[in-house]
Structures are given as C-alpha cells and as structure tokens.
Amino acid sequence: MAITPARLSFISSAFFEFIYPEKAYGEKVNDFERYSNWLKQNKSPNEFQQICDLMFYNFLIDTDFISDYEGFVQTKIRLNISPVFARIERAKLDGKIHESLLDTVKSVLDVLRSKYIIDKVKDDLSYVLKMNFVFEWVLENGLEILSTDDDIEVIYTKIVADISTKDISTTNNLYFCDAANEIKEFAKLLDKIPLIKNDVPKKDLAYKSGKETREYSRENVLKASEWKKIIQYVSDRVKINEEIFQGKRQYGSFLLRYLNIDNLMFSSGERVFQNVMSWIYFLGCFNKYIVKSEHHTRKDLLICLDEIDLSLHPAWQRDFVDYLVTYINNCYRENNVQIIMTTHSPLCLSNFPRSNIIYLQKTENGTEVDISEHKETFGTNLYEILDDAFYLDCNSMGRFAKKYIQDVIKEIREISYLNQEVYNSYKQKIECIGDTLIRNKLGEQLLKKLKETKGQMVAVDTIDKEIKQLELKRRKIMEEMSDSTKVSEE
Structure with missing residues (x-):
C-alpha cells in the first residue's frame, strides 16, 4: 500500500467505502443505496485529508504529544455541512450524476425545496443535517411523509419518533437511529461554537456561514474544550466503522457523509509535514477503518519516503527522524516496520548511522551506488557530512558567494595603487563575508596593500623632496655661473 498524493484518490475511495459497502453480485439495490453509492464515489481526497488531519490531532491529544509536536496545529476549526441539494446541483453541472439517479432524487428535492427555510439552511448546520436526514429517509421509505404541509423540523421529529418505536436491530433502522443520535450530539457541540458569516445578502450565491471554534495559542489548546470535543467526536464517528467489520451495521457515520472542515490550510512546508505525519498515523489504523479486507495492510510494513526534506524548514x-520514530513506535505496536527514505539534507542524514546508508553518485554511466568508504554520519558535524556524503569536495559554500570571494582576492592582488577611498570600498565588500577566517584574511591582505602603498608614497615624497632640493641647487649654480660670465665680459 503506497500513500502518495497521486494515490490519495484511491486511499480516499477505500476509506469512504463505509458510506455504501458494495453488496453481493445480483442483490437488488434500492434508491437510497443508489444515492449512497453515488455519494461515496463523489467524495474527494480533500475531504479524506480533512478527516486524516483531525484524527491525527486526536492522536496527539490522546498521547500527550501535542505540546511537543513541532508541526503546525490549526487551533481554529471552521465547520460546515454540505446540503444535499447543493451537492447534487454541483454534480449536475459537472456531469457527475447519472440521469436515472437524477430523475429519482429530483422528485424528493422538489418537495423538500418547498418546505425548507432558506435562511435556516444558510445559517443553521443542525437544520441542514436534519434536511439531509429527511431526504435520505424518504429515498428509503417513500414520499408519503412529505404529503402534509409540515415543515422540515416537524417531519424530522415525526421520523425520529417513529424510529424509536421500531426494532433498531434491522440494518436501516440502526443507521437512521444512529444518524438521529449523531445530529442530537453534534447540535450540542455546535451550540457552544459561534456562527460566522460574510456580509453579502443571504440570497447571493457568495453568502457563506459556518461554525468556527475560537483561535487559541499553542500552549492553551488542550484547555480549549470546544476544540477538543469537536476533534474527538469526529474521530469517534470514524471509529464506528469497525462495527461494519463485526457485522453490527452496514453503513458508517451519517455525519461524515456531509461534514466539511473549511479552513485546514497550511503553507507548503506545513502541509508536507502534516501530510506525512497524518498519513503515517492513518496507515497504522488502516485495517480498522477500511471496509474491504483486500486493501488491508500486512503485519510487516515497508514505509518509503522520497526526498522528505523538500519544503521543510531546516x-x-x-x-x-525523531518525530517519525516516535510516531511509528506508537502507531505500529503490532507491526514490524522498515523505513526507506531518500534525502538531500545533511540535517536528516546526521540521524542515521553510516551502515544504514546507501550513497548514490552521478557518473558518466548515470547514477550508481558508491561503494567507497565514507565517514561516520550519525551525530556528525554537518560540514563534514556535506563534504563527504554529498560530494561537495570541500565546496560547501554557495557558488555565487565563492566566485564573489575569488574576484575580491584577485582584485586585491592586482591592485598597484591603493588610496583611502579605494581601501574603504574594498573593506565594505569584505565585511559582508560570513566566514570569519576568510573575512579576516582578506582584511589583512587589504591592509597590507594599503601599508605598502603608503610606504611607496613616503618614498616618492622623499624623492620628490630630494628632486626639489637638487633643482634649487641646480638653479643656484646656474645663477652663479651666469653672474661669473657677466664679470668676465666686463
């Protein structure tokens, strides 16, 4: 089983199998089951990732790892419920619903539209759940209950009262009874969470609302009861899928069919870190929450992580690696796990002994395994790892910076005359170099050049003075000779 972004669609489909586990070949399928199958097929990988994130948060809470977890934790959760008619309308526009199913659900939706209150649909998540519940129940049991003038709330109340008088051991009665309980429990949680909405008119398609937990600091997140209870409740609804394997139910959670978490947004590095950690956690629970046994993982697991350092902060x-080992030890207590990972990061490599590393090097024949002797990497200085394991040949400095320094060295060597102004300009160039040894050495060379130039200037000044004195003597001698010639002529 490989969990990659490319494979996430398959994993998502396997997870959402609880919405409608396939029947044996030849068994008759009713309208409710056809709709459930369609809903399962239209669940997106993004919805699966939402659940993965919340389950991982719940794991961090249960194991007391949340205070030590360095990854990003979204301490404000925005909840929304997808109305069934909105899902179907969107699928209709995208061509993702078969005409025969569309004809079946249209008659139910037309009646529901005449009964629901648009303002409540926009702002009341519990009301949306009740409306979706009535829709599903009518698909299973027929339109008769919609024949009165009762509104959605009254119809829902009548259905719940009717279910309570029947034997819930039958498959569908158990599902709808559990769905009603979920709506009741979820409504209690929602009552403690404030409603948020935008300022456009409710009739506008851009109008959005939802329930959003308050934002908390990382230190106080465990004290945020509403935040914790939502996460724990969603995680508990996932866990009831185990009952499908035990033959206690045919369908999983009603709530998870329609729940959306709108704001689990991260930076690219945060998302990479979160994905790896949440997928590793989920893979450890895979067999509990995936219906089909052919998708189940084995006791011996091989986890391959390709270039895990990409997008990650240093x-x-x-x-x-420390997080990885900690979580694997906690999530895979009953499994034998081997990890293979590739990396270009000396920070990652310093956590592995040399005996656990295979070195790959580009050659004229392509990429080959390097069997030459390498230095120990575990707990080793990063500069040594860069030089030895990443074939930098002592060139751990950026190429641009290296060329810059080489140019400065060359220019200082070739300077024949250095005045104070030129000296100051080169001094500024040298001061931006971070390596103390190189910076100091270049500073010494520059100062030496300046001293040499000053020495030369002193010598030139001395010679100039001597020349001036000689010029004076010459002039005096010439004057004396001129005076002597005049006396002789007289």
Missing part, C-alpha cells in the same frame, strides 16, 4: 529537517 529545524523540521533536523527533527523529522
């Missing part, structure tokens, strides 16, 4: 590169 601090996360440094600590990633």
Whole structure:
C-alpha cells in the first residue's frame, strides 16, 4: 500500500467505502443505496485529508504529544455541512450524476425545496443535517411523509419518533437511529461554537456561514474544550466503522457523509509535514477503518519516503527522524516496520548511522551506488557530512558567494595603487563575508596593500623632496655661473 498524493484518490475511495459497502453480485439495490453509492464515489481526497488531519490531532491529544509536536496545529476549526441539494446541483453541472439517479432524487428535492427555510439552511448546520436526514429517509421509505404541509423540523421529529418505536436491530433502522443520535450530539457541540458569516445578502450565491471554534495559542489548546470535543467526536464517528467489520451495521457515520472542515490550510512546508505525519498515523489504523479486507495492510510494513526534506524548514529537517520514530513506535505496536527514505539534507542524514546508508553518485554511466568508504554520519558535524556524503569536495559554500570571494582576492592582488577611498570600498565588500577566517584574511591582505602603498608614497615624497632640493641647487649654480660670465665680459 503506497500513500502518495497521486494515490490519495484511491486511499480516499477505500476509506469512504463505509458510506455504501458494495453488496453481493445480483442483490437488488434500492434508491437510497443508489444515492449512497453515488455519494461515496463523489467524495474527494480533500475531504479524506480533512478527516486524516483531525484524527491525527486526536492522536496527539490522546498521547500527550501535542505540546511537543513541532508541526503546525490549526487551533481554529471552521465547520460546515454540505446540503444535499447543493451537492447534487454541483454534480449536475459537472456531469457527475447519472440521469436515472437524477430523475429519482429530483422528485424528493422538489418537495423538500418547498418546505425548507432558506435562511435556516444558510445559517443553521443542525437544520441542514436534519434536511439531509429527511431526504435520505424518504429515498428509503417513500414520499408519503412529505404529503402534509409540515415543515422540515416537524417531519424530522415525526421520523425520529417513529424510529424509536421500531426494532433498531434491522440494518436501516440502526443507521437512521444512529444518524438521529449523531445530529442530537453534534447540535450540542455546535451550540457552544459561534456562527460566522460574510456580509453579502443571504440570497447571493457568495453568502457563506459556518461554525468556527475560537483561535487559541499553542500552549492553551488542550484547555480549549470546544476544540477538543469537536476533534474527538469526529474521530469517534470514524471509529464506528469497525462495527461494519463485526457485522453490527452496514453503513458508517451519517455525519461524515456531509461534514466539511473549511479552513485546514497550511503553507507548503506545513502541509508536507502534516501530510506525512497524518498519513503515517492513518496507515497504522488502516485495517480498522477500511471496509474491504483486500486493501488491508500486512503485519510487516515497508514505509518509503522520497526526498522528505523538500519544503521543510531546516529545524523540521533536523527533527523529522525523531518525530517519525516516535510516531511509528506508537502507531505500529503490532507491526514490524522498515523505513526507506531518500534525502538531500545533511540535517536528516546526521540521524542515521553510516551502515544504514546507501550513497548514490552521478557518473558518466548515470547514477550508481558508491561503494567507497565514507565517514561516520550519525551525530556528525554537518560540514563534514556535506563534504563527504554529498560530494561537495570541500565546496560547501554557495557558488555565487565563492566566485564573489575569488574576484575580491584577485582584485586585491592586482591592485598597484591603493588610496583611502579605494581601501574603504574594498573593506565594505569584505565585511559582508560570513566566514570569519576568510573575512579576516582578506582584511589583512587589504591592509597590507594599503601599508605598502603608503610606504611607496613616503618614498616618492622623499624623492620628490630630494628632486626639489637638487633643482634649487641646480638653479643656484646656474645663477652663479651666469653672474661669473657677466664679470668676465666686463
């Protein structure tokens, strides 16, 4: 089983199988089951990732790892419920619903539209859940209950009262009974969370609302009861899928069919870190939450991580292996796990002994395994790892910076005359170099040049003075000779 962004669609489909586990070949399928199958097929990988993130948060809470987890934790969660008619309308526009199913659900939706209150649909998540519940129940049991003038709330109440008088051991009665309980429990949680909405008119398609937990600091997140309870409740609804394997139910959570978490947004590095950690956690629970046994993982697991350092902050590169080992030890207690990872990061490599590393080097024949002797990497200085493991040949400095320094060295060597102004300009060039040894050495060379220039200037000044004195003597001698010639002529 490979969990990659490219494979996420397959993993998502396998997870959402709880919405409608396939029946044996030849069994008759009713309208409710056809709709459930369509809903399952239209679940997106993004919806699966939302659940993965919340389950991972719940794991961090349960294991007391959340205070030590260096990855980003979204301490403000925005909840929304997808109305069934909105899903179907969108699918209709995208051509993702078969005409036969569309004809079946249209008659139910037309009646529901005449009964629901648009303002409540826009602002009341519990009301949307009740409307979706009534829609599903009518698909299973027929339109008769919609024949009165009762509104959605009254119809929902009648259905719940009717279910309570029946034997819930039957498959569908159990599903709808559990759905009603979920709506009741979820409504209690929602009552403690403030409503948020934008300022456009409710009739506008751009109008959005939802329930959003308050934002908390990382230190106080465990005290945020509403935040914790939402996460724990969603995680608990995922866990009831185990009952499908035990034959206690045919369908999983009603809530997870329609729940959306709108704001689990991260930077690219945060998302990479979160994805790896949440997928590793989920893979450890895979067999509990995936219906089909052919998708189940084995006891011996091979986890391959390709270029894990991509997009990660250096601090996360440094600590990633520690997190990885900690979470694998906690998530895979009953499994034998081998990890293979590739990396270009010396920060990651310093966590692995040399005996656990295979070095790859580009040659004229392509990329080959390097079997030459390498230095120990575990706990080794990063500069030594860069030089030895990444074939930098002592060139751990950026190429541009290296050329800059070489040019400064060449120019200082070739300077024949250095005045104070030129000296100051080169001094500024040298001061931006971070390596103390190189910076100091170049400073010494520049100062030496300046001293040499000053020495030369002193010598030139001395010679100039001597020349001036000789010129004076010459002039005096010439004057004396001129005077002597005049006396002789007289």
